[in-house]
Amino acid sequence: LAKTTQPISMDSYEGQEVNITCSHNNIATNDYITWYQQFPSQGPRFIIQGYKTKVTNEVASLFIPADRKSSTLSLPRVSLSDTAVYYCLVGEWLNAGNNRKLIWGLGTSLAVNP
Amino acid sequence: DTAVSQTPKYLVTQMGNDKSIKCEQNLGHDTMYWYKQDSKKFLKIMFSYNNKELIINETVPNRFSPKSPDKAHLNLHINSLELGDSAVYFCASSQDADSPLHFGNGTRLTVT
Numbered sequence: 001l002a003k004t005t006q007p008i009s010m011d012s013y014e015g016q017e018v019n020i021t022c023s024h025n026n027i028a029t030n031d032y033i034t035w036y037q038q039f040p041s042q043g044p045r046f047i048i049q050g051y052k053t054k055v056t057n058e059v060a061s062l063f064i065p066a067d068r069k070s071s072t073l074s075l076p077r078v079s080l081s082d083t084a085v086y087y088c089l090v091g092e093w094l095n096a097g098n099n100r101k102l103i104w105g106l107g108t109s110l111a112v113n114p
Numbered sequence: 115d116t117a118v119s120q121t122p123k124y125l126v127t128q129m130g131n132d133k134s135i136k137c138e139q140n141l142g143h144d145t146m147y148w149y150k151q152d153s154k155k156f157l158k159i160m161f162s163y164n165n166k167e168l169i170i171n172e173t174v175p176n177r178f179s180p181k182s183p184d185k186a187h188l189n190l191h192i193n194s195l196e197l198g199d200s201a202v203y204f205c206a207s208s209q210d211a212d213s214p215l216h217f218g219n220g221t222r223l224t225v226t
Contacts (some may be wrong), residue, residue: 043217104157
């Protein structure tokens with residue numbers, strides 16, 4: 001059963017770059033890493049997803065080393081509104097690979113201070 | 115124009131009652147899900163439907179029964195509510211198994 005491990009909490013200040021690292025030692029060879037963000041009283045929101053190397057979008061970057069046993073979510077120049085819980089996810093493929101079940105951990109609670 | 119909407123937002127009820135939570139998505143997605151988030155913030159999948167067909171059914175008590183009248187709706191009915199059912203229930207949808215999930219804003223269920 002693939003699982004992820006990430007820090008329970010992190011603190012940062014406005015304008016800083018924040019890097020949240022996640023370990024997933026048993027990730028399946030055909031699986032990828034997905035990150036979600038959750039604000040209080042809201043459902044999780046997709047941030048970024050990747051299989052290897054580096055992925056970048058308008059919100060974040062995701063760095064995945066060659067062995068894929070870990071990944072790092074990078075948030076450039078955070079603001080107060082980035083205070084949220086960040087989840088790193090891998091999955092289990094079910095039904096002969098037609099369905100993917102995400103495995104959720106506790107996430108990293110990021111607090112951005114003024 | 116909310117993408118995934120669930121009602122009600124809050125639900126307070128007594129033990130033993132039967133209640134339903136409704137979910138609708140207007141994204142044209144094929145797959146819908148129900149998740150439960152407990153007080154420790156663990157998100158656990160309960161059910162997944164693809165084109166109205168049940169795909170994932172975790173070890174959820176039989177008191178929980180999902181119903182998908184069409185591809186855009188996945189309702190959750192709960193019989194004989196118990197104190198331990200108190201949690202936030204999230205509905206979500208995705209285009210397929212590979213695609214990101216879109217979540218609703220949750221239904222906070224409190225059983226007294």
